[in-house]
Amino acid sequence: MSVRHALLALLSEGPKYGLQLREEFEARTGEVWPLNVGQVYTTLQRLERDGLVEAVDEEAVEHDPLNTAPGAPQKAYRITFAGSDELAEWLRVPPDLSSPPRDELVMKVLIAVRVPGADVHEIIQAHRRHLVQLMQEWTRLKEEEADYDLPFSLVVDAELFRLDSVVRWLDAAEGRLRRAEEGGMPHNVDPQVSAQVQRRRRRLGAYQ
Amino acid sequence: MNVLELRSISKVYGRGAAEVQALRDISLTVAGGSMVAVMGPSGSGKSTLLTIAGTLEEPSTGAVLVNGQDVAAMSGGAKARVRRRTIGYVFQDFNLLPGLTAAENVSLPLELDGTSARRAHLAGLKALEDLGLGDLARRFPDELSGGERQRVAIARAVVGERSLLLADEPSGALDSVNAEGVMRLIHTYCKRGTAAVVVTHDAQLASWADRVVFLRDGRIVDQTVPPPGPESLLEQPS
Numbered sequence: 070m071s072v073r074h075a076l077l078a079l080l081s082e083g084p085k086y087g088l089q090l091r092e093e094f095e096a097r098t099g100e101v102w103p104l105n106v107g108q109v110y111t112t113l114q115r116l117e118r119d120g121l122v123e124a125v126d127e128e129a130v131e132h133d134p135l136n137t138a139p140g141a142p143q144k145a146y147r148i149t150f151a152g153s154d155e156l157a158e159w160l161r162v163p164p165d166l167s168s169p170p171r172d173e174l175v176m177k178v179l180i181a182v183r184v185p186g187a188d189v190h191e192i193i194q195a196h197r198r199h200l201v202q203l204m205q206e207w208t209r210l211k212e213e214e215a216d217y218d219l220p221f222s223l224v225v226d227a228e229l230f231r232l233d234s235v236v237r238w239l240d241a242a243e244g245r246l247r248r249a250e251e252g253g254m255p256h257n258v259d260p261q262v263s264a265q266v267q268r269r270r271r272r273l274g275a276y277q
Numbered sequence: 278m279n280v281l282e283l284r285s286i287s288k289v290y291g292r293g294a295a296e297v298q299a300l301r302d303i304s305l306t307v308a309g310g311s312m313v314a315v316m317g318p319s320g321s322g323k324s325t326l327l328t329i330a331g332t333l334e335e336p337s338t339g340a341v342l343v344n345g346q347d348v349a350a351m352s353g354g355a356k357a358r359v360r361r362r363t364i365g366y367v368f369q370d371f372n373l374l375p376g377l378t379a380a381e382n383v384s385l386p387l388e389l390d391g392t393s394a395r396r397a398h399l400a401g402l403k404a405l406e407d408l409g410l411g412d413l414a415r416r417f418p419d420e421l422s423g424g425e426r427q428r429v430a431i432a433r434a435v436v437g438e439r440s441l442l443l444a445d446e447p448s449g450a451l452d453s454v455n456a457e458g459v460m461r462l463i464h465t466y467c468k469r470g471t472a473a474v475v476v477t478h479d480a481q482l483a484s485w486a487d488r489v490v491f492l493r494d495g496r497i498v499d500q501t502v503p504p505p506g507p508e509s510l511l512e513q514p515s
Contacts, residue, residue: 190493194491194493194498194499195499197491197499198489198491198499198500198501200480201316201480201483201484201489201501202501202502204480204481204483204484205484205486205489205501207484208481208484208485212461212464212485229481229484230481232480233479233480233481236480237480240318240478243318244318
């Protein structure tokens with residue numbers, strides 16, 4: 070998650086103080102990702118170093134109740150043209166969606182197939198139950214709160230769809246295993262698989 | 278109070294070589310005010326379970342109790358009354374009658390049950406309004422979107438204070454926003470005291486339920502554990 074670009078986005082609305090940025094960041098991300106103020110200032114310093122934001126005089130900033138304490142020196146920042154370009158570019162660049170090198174759940178299921186005495190269906194069901202329970206908790210949160218909070222519902226939806234896709238993979242895996250058990254598909258990889266296919270599989274991150 | 282109780286239900290179709298065991302030793306209780314989802318792949322017995330719970334079919338062995346009463350011990354007339362007055366059904370394809378308005382569709386079950394047309398109409402309007410659907414009352418099914426049709430179908434299923442709502446993939450034909458609307462409606466309605474059983478293969482729909490039961494090959498193989506509430510913190514030994 071890019072704190073850097075989130076701060077640029079907030080500054081694209083006008084100059085702001087550090088504390089104000091933290092508050093607004095948390096509010097707009099449904100308060101799911103807490104951010105400490107130190108992180109905000111470190112990020113601002115780096116953005117300033119890279120010429121993406123610059124410090125401004127205090128008068129230029131819309132008055133904020135968080136900054137009323139006398140003697141609290143607060144630096145305000147605004148976005149530069151280079152910063153706006155950087156933000157526009159970032160919004161369009163696809164994030165890294167490649168799966169982790171060894172997805173732990175995929176590994177567990179692959180290994181469960183081979184371990185003597187392990188019941189792969191029971192193991193799949195244990196993971197499915199755990200995932201559905203997590204989904205119930207998110208759904209409960211959505212039911213209670215999301216009506217009033219658009220960023221929060223967007224975050225909860227993302228989490229639910231992510232967990233749902235894992236459950237669907239488990240369902241598909243179970244279906245495949247059943248067909249294999251009924252004699253449709255061998256468990257073992259054919260040793261004659263050509264070198265080319267092996268290379269392609271390794272590139273995809275498949276495990277053999 | 279358990280609105281629905283299934284005691285060791287089994288269901289066998291056919292005989293001999295053609296015998297199919299659709300359900301095996303299913304026990305399930307659903308209390309008023311709670312929603313249970315039955316999750317399983319195609320062919321796991323979900324729909325059979327629902328038709329037996331709805332008294333539309335009889336189990337081969339075991340007992341079905343609705344509001345504490347054994348359905349098998351009821352006369353044909355009493356069973357029909359339970360079907361008409363106590364149980365509401367929601368299907369994936371809505372099943373609204375095209376020639377009737379939303380309000381007429383909703384009041385139809387009451388009219389068929391002998392309520393006067395005027396009283397049935399008032400009850401139908403009330404059911405629609407309770408679910409926030411009052412604006413749709415005069416529209417015909419082909420003037421409603423898929424999500425609206427299913428919400429009207431839910432109003433029809435609950436009209437006249439039913440205590441048990443049974444739904445088979447109720448949002449299967451809808452996009453995710455409308456599906457959520459339908460599940461939200463069912464869950465909201467449950468919290469007023471109705472018991473609901475929803476069968477689905479979809480984890481997002483199932484996650485609206487208070488409890489999820491997993492069905493495989495006609496057997497309950499697992500169920501979710503309710504998350505610990507604040508009470509559980511008080512019960513911890515010091």
